[in-house]
Amino acid sequence: MKTPRYRRRKEDRPKEIVAAAFAEFAEHGYAATKVEDVAARAGVSKGLTYLYFKTKEDLFRAVIRNVVGERLDALIDVVEQEQLSGEAFLRGPMLDFMKRVPDSPIPVVIQLLLAEGGRHPDLVKYYFDNIVAKGLQAIRRFVARGVARGEFRVTAVNELPQLFLAPVVLAMIWRLLFPERTLDTDKLMEAQLEMILAWIKV
Amino acid sequence: MKTPRYRRRKEDRPKEIVAAAFAEFAEHGYAATKVEDVAARAGVSKGLTYLYFKTKEDLFRAVIRNVVGERLDALIDVVEQEQLSGEAFLRGPMLDFMKRVPDSPIPVVIQLLLAEGGRHPDLVKYYFDNIVAKGLQAIRRFVARGVARGEFRVTAVNELPQLFLAPVVLAMIWRLLFPERTLDTDKLMEAQLEMILAWIKV
DNA sequence: TTCCTTGCTGACCGGTTGGTCATTAATTAT
DNA sequence: ATAATTAATGACCAACCGGTCAGCAAGGAA
Structure with missing residues (x-):
């Protein structure tokens, strides 16, 4: 044999x-x-x-x-279902999602695109359209819906969904640059969400 | 001739x-x-x-x-002088500084370190010690002083000065990755500072 | 003007690596 | 079995680029 x-x-x-x-x-x-x-x-x-x-x-x-955002799609499904109150959605699925991103393949893609993106504008566009724009649009709609429901005030957050992503991006970059320096990224996400919530709640 | x-x-x-x-x-x-x-x-x-x-x-x-943080040192000087109230400092020199970072050489350094940092741990350490740690420490002291003065409450911000940097980092990465997609980075900084201020003010 | 020092040049070398292709052998068809 | 097909191999090539160095010429000294 x-x-x-x-x-x-x-x-x-x-x-x-x-x-x-x-x-x-x-x-x-x-x-x-x-x-x-x-x-x-x-x-x-x-x-x-x-x-x-x-x-x-x-x-x-x-x-x-190859690294596409199945998790992002799942999250968008949840928010579109409109079952949860705005606050419950943020404290539940949204927070979970944000916590998971730094350990997903996304940071690596960011790293690669930062290094090589200049020579691959089509790839950058692909990622922007399929991940970034989609996510931002979903957040924007979510905030608008909260306002329509009388849950949220109209604030700068309406036009700046990036405020939700800021700590996520920082967490990703931190992990990539300083993997040995501990940073409680979960707490960072929680704090940012609490701040935003306190800021936009009616 | x-x-x-x-x-x-x-x-x-x-x-x-x-x-x-x-x-x-x-x-x-x-x-x-x-x-x-x-x-x-x-x-x-x-x-x-x-x-x-x-x-x-x-x-x-x-x-x-070669790209060192003279501007950062200047900012730290201002905060250490204790002339301004916490709120005035954040809305003035701090906001100005944050707005300037995305147009400084710092994003390029971040980009280079992300791509090559793995093979140059000493450079990463150098940057962490001289820029990141210094900046974070200054913010931490600033918040603590505000608390001591009775201007601020004790919140998660005390332990997470990164909350101030989050929108700055996002702005840098955004500019590097999507230079053609406009993002009002100034407004982003302002919104984050307003949120933090509302959150920590007594 | 002549000589000396040295900042500066550019032709060259050799290791590395993206990419090719003739050959081999696993699998399928007959 | 045997032949036909094609997935897979690995030796090979050529270009590219980091690094070298023998010599040239600018500027100063005498």
């Missing part, structure tokens, strides 16, 4: 290579990552990588597009 | 090269920047760059260290 030296797995190879590339890019950054290392991590030869992805840049694009 | 092909300017060359390197790094990132392009931008030959900086990495370090 001899085991074959490799198995043909046309279906799974691409996603495995993308996953390996994500890990390598996250560790060393795009430029410093060698295609051969990606291949090695995926348990594959360098040549095979080039069978599924024309260039290293192609692979980069695949990595970015 | 023949003009010499070059002039000897031992004194000025280093800072000119560092300035050119900063510009190139900001445009293309560290890895994608060729030393030859830096030299060209500084109006100098590649060889000369290596006369003043042993390696490309050395040049990188010089660039990072």
